[in-house]
Amino acid sequence: MKKPFDLNADYQPEHFEFNKVYKKHMTDIIALYPKGKQQSAVMPLLDLAQRQVAQEGAAANPPYGGWVPRAAMDCIADILDMPRVKVYEVASFYSMYNTAPVGKYLVQFCTTTPCWLCGSDDIVKAATEHLGVGMGETTADGKFSLMEVECLGACVNAPMVQINDDYFEDLTPDNMRELLNILAEDMKPTIGSQTGRKASMSAAGPTTLKKQAKKAKVV
Template sequence: MIFIRKYVPNVLLRSISTTARLPAEDVFVHRDTTDNNANTPFEFTEPNMARIAALVQNYPVGAQRSALGPALDIVQRQMGWIPISAMHKVAEILSIPRVRVYEWATFYTMNKRRFRGKFNVKVCITTPCMIRGSDIILRAVEEATCCSVGQLSSDGMFGVDTVECQGACVNAPVFVVDDDYYEDVNVCDVYNIIQTLKCGKIPPCGPQNGRYASEPICGLTSLCECPPPPGFGVQPGLVK
């Protein structure tokens, strides 16, 4: 019997992934802890309760479930994460089974089901960012925050995670702090941004290399002329 494996070059047997391994159950399993259990105190603030009431009014009676996503987003903005007691509160307010809230919270990864620090730093490691040096950016983020991927810094200020696309590939490499995108970053940018956050300030988001949005940094290379007027190229017989 001939084993094909012996003829496969060793280079093909190497693992090329550098993504940190995280337990699969962290995505969909809840385990009670001292700070995350059904008895964890949670109540919406009055302004947030008013926001949820306004959201529910957007849907017909019996369709309150449609407000589930925005309601969990409000929880996360109030708490910084979504404890299971808050899920139960949302289920109660929307008059839906708790399992419907569990389904949503475990399916969408933007729902943080454990505390991820005052600032949750998410580094994109998908192909465009990887080609542009996301491995170096990730190491710089870990060093600047004193926090490894999947962990919290000792002061609870930073939590570092990796993600599989932030939707800003043309501005790679990219990392996100909460809702703010920092694009076209290099190692110096990483240290400056993290240090600014440590000083209690919010650094300007967007491209860090001087370009505007996603425009070519070297200047426009196409669509440089004024667009033709209405009716351009239309047959004369069709022009009124």
């Protein structure tokens, strides 16, 4: 579950502004919209703010992940000339925006029916025991936050988790722990299937389009 949006929490910074690089992205994004419709850029600008915070957080000690402070929402409202409350409404509605601080690696566990049937409970148990924190919590070193989410659309390779922008699929308790160990060292784990499955092919190999699969060297 997403943490509640608290406009006046102690962790809210006083100030936010896009840095030089992100300002350029911001200008490019706003220019995509017709004159007078710039408010439609609110979603990509919230995403941009979250990415800038994530970049700053990755180099901080302790590290933190991408989230959108209230000051960033206010900054976006001013840039797009729209009421601040409208920006708060968008940011607090969509689950891809974190409206409270998170760890450097935000681990989102899918526990909807297909993942659950394929063992998501065991994946959650392995991760929470390994890291020593529960759902909605962040490890003391600032590296990991855990969150339970609904179907992420990769049911065919269940069970799976999303960590920041990437999907990790075909999980077992062992490869989940291994994944967390790799990230704890800030190394890059293999994205996608953790058992070597190609895309969403049947675990037993292709059942249709066999010639094409062979030609594409995926079997």
